[in-house]
Amino acid sequence: MRHRLIVPSAAAAFLMLAVPASAADATPGAPGAGDAYYPTSGNGGYDVSHYDLRLKYEPKSDKLDGTATLTATTTQALSRFNLDFALKVSEVLVNGRPTPFAKTGAHELEITPASPLEEGKEITVVVRYSDTPSQVKIDGYSAWQRTPDGAVVANEPESAVWWFPSNDHPRDKATYDISVSVPDGLQTVSNGELKSQTSKLGWTRYNWRATKPQASYLTTLAVGKFDITTDKTADGLPVLNAYSKDLGDNLASAKASVGRTTEIIDWESKVFGPYPFNAIGGYVPNVKTGYALETQTRPYYSPSGFANGANASLVVHELAHQWFGDSVSVKNWRDIWVNEGFATYAQWLWSEKEGEGTAQQLADYVYNGVPADNEFWKVKPSDPGANNQFHSAVYNRGAVALQALRNKVGDKAFFALLKDWTEQNRFGNGSVEDFAKFAEKASGKPLQKLFDTWLNTASKPSAAAAARDGIGKATAGASGKSLKAAEPRSWKKIQEAQRAHRH
Numbered sequence: 001m002r003h004r005l006i007v008p009s010a011a012a013a014f015l016m017l018a019v020p021a022s023a024a025d026a027t028p029g030a031p032g033a034g035d036a037y038y039p040t041s042g043n044g045g046y047d048v049s050h051y052d053l054r055l056k057y058e059p060k061s062d063k064l065d066g067t068a069t070l071t072a073t074t075t076q077a078l079s080r081f082n083l084d085f086a087l088k089v090s091e092v093l094v095n096g097r098p099t100p101f102a103k104t105g106a107h108e109l110e111i112t113p114a115s116p117l118e119e120g121k122e123i124t125v126v127v128r129y130s131d132t133p134s135q136v137k138i139d140g141y142s143a144w145q146r147t148p149d150g151a152v153v154a155n156e157p158e159s160a161v162w163w164f165p166s167n168d169h170p171r172d173k174a175t176y177d178i179s180v181s182v183p184d185g186l187q188t189v190s191n192g193e194l195k196s197q198t199s200k201l202g203w204t205r206y207n208w209r210a211t212k213p214q215a216s217y218l219t220t221l222a223v224g225k226f227d228i229t230t231d232k233t234a235d236g237l238p239v240l241n242a243y244s245k246d247l248g249d250n251l252a253s254a255k256a257s258v259g260r261t262t263e264i265i266d267w268e269s270k271v272f273g274p275y276p277f278n279a280i281g282g283y284v285p286n287v288k289t290g291y292a293l294e295t296q297t298r299p300y301y302s303p304s305g306f307a308n309g310a311n312a313s314l315v316v317h318e319l320a321h322q323w324f325g326d327s328v329s330v331k332n333w334r335d336i337w338v339n340e341g342f343a344t345y346a347q348w349l350w351s352e353k354e355g356e357g358t359a360q361q362l363a364d365y366v367y368n369g370v371p372a373d374n375e376f377w378k379v380k381p382s383d384p385g386a387n388n389q390f391h392s393a394v395y396n397r398g399a400v401a402l403q404a405l406r407n408k409v410g411d412k413a414f415f416a417l418l419k420d421w422t423e424q425n426r427f428g429n430g431s432v433e434d435f436a437k438f439a440e441k442a443s444g445k446p447l448q449k450l451f452d453t454w455l456n457t458a459s460k461p462s463a464a465a466a467a468r469d470g471i472g473k474a475t476a477g478a479s480g481k482s483l484k485a486a487e488p489r490s491w492k493k494i495q496e497a498q499r500a501h502r503h
Helices: 002-018 248-258 261-272 312-320 337-354 359-369 392-409 411-424 432-443 448-456 463-468 491-499
Strands: 046-058 063-074 078-084 089-094 101-104 108-111 122-131 144-147 150-153 174-183 187-190 193-200 203-214 221-224 226-232 238-244 280-284
Touching (some): 187 238, 226 261, 248 280, 248 312, 312 337, 312 491, 337 359, 337 392, 337 491, 392 448, 411 432
Antiparallel strands (some): 089 122, 101 108, 144 150
């Protein structure tokens, strides 16, 4: 009896030594990244470093075949983990081994390795899939848009789930290789640089590479027939712009706007610091949407953005996002001000440079022109709520906050602060609170009251509070009476551009 007791105990001890403690403690990764606005977006338990997407797309049938290879590192011992993905999956492999998977919820792909994954280990995940993306609906919607000659996918805050599996939250950035095969005669547009293209048996394969960290929602793909132009910035960066050949009356104004990309990037590089990526450009597909999006290195523009003629202000906004939103991204979606407030202020600075109204005049116009009982003042730019994420208050009141900050610290400190913020947080994430603390430390001034006034309060700041921050100045008429600020010449184009952000 005693011998029989000893042997199992020794065997158990051996097994305990053989199984790493981290694997023994393995638990499922969280099915969300913990974002209050979008609880099911992103996942826990791992960080992706690279996506290799090998795709084949047939526009006639809208069939997309794909093999996605993800390189990731576990951040906990995992018994199971999720990817965000909505298309039909045929096979999953983890570290080369076929692995059970299941689809749950609207876009959760649950993957259960045969044995637990240790913490801190690099893993490779391969997902094979095939589907018709435009037919896959989440809450009645698909971000995959068919066009007369192809398709486009670009949307915020979610678009990846309709064409590749990912950890779909801005906190988990990665690099990308995107290889797409399409029928001869069609082209593709994506992020980064086009490294090569080859044709075989009626199909042409385009290989795009994005070598800097990139959020999944900023990853884009377009298939169709494009008029493509190339250029270089003053620093030698490659510029590639693409326009659908069937834009009709909007083609000329689109080219007159997006064609200024090189000029605008060169100017913004002086204002915000060195451009953070290794390629730039923009594309205008033939779609019926009404929005633009800062897809990394190659912003997406709807043709409707140029329906009233050229609008360089829209291009200024999307390109400013390459610093504010793409390189320095939100920590959580409530922090959308660190994207939109800054990109709007870039438009105000462009207006100032072009002699069409200073940023101060624009800030005064917003403050004086919107009544206190307007819904505009009830939205807090620092936490607008998921339903108001793209509310005009986030843009315009958010830009007023930056003019107030500029007034408080002075031009020299303000513009140095913008450059330091983008440099010190390059390829990372930042929150509204992070920026407020950063500005206080950099300027050496107490600024919390200023940020509370313009970002954190759900009411219009009083005239006294606004005046304290140099906002709301009126002009004196011939009689000496105070007059409301006149509408700056740039205002209408800025508002047209803002309407292109209702995702």
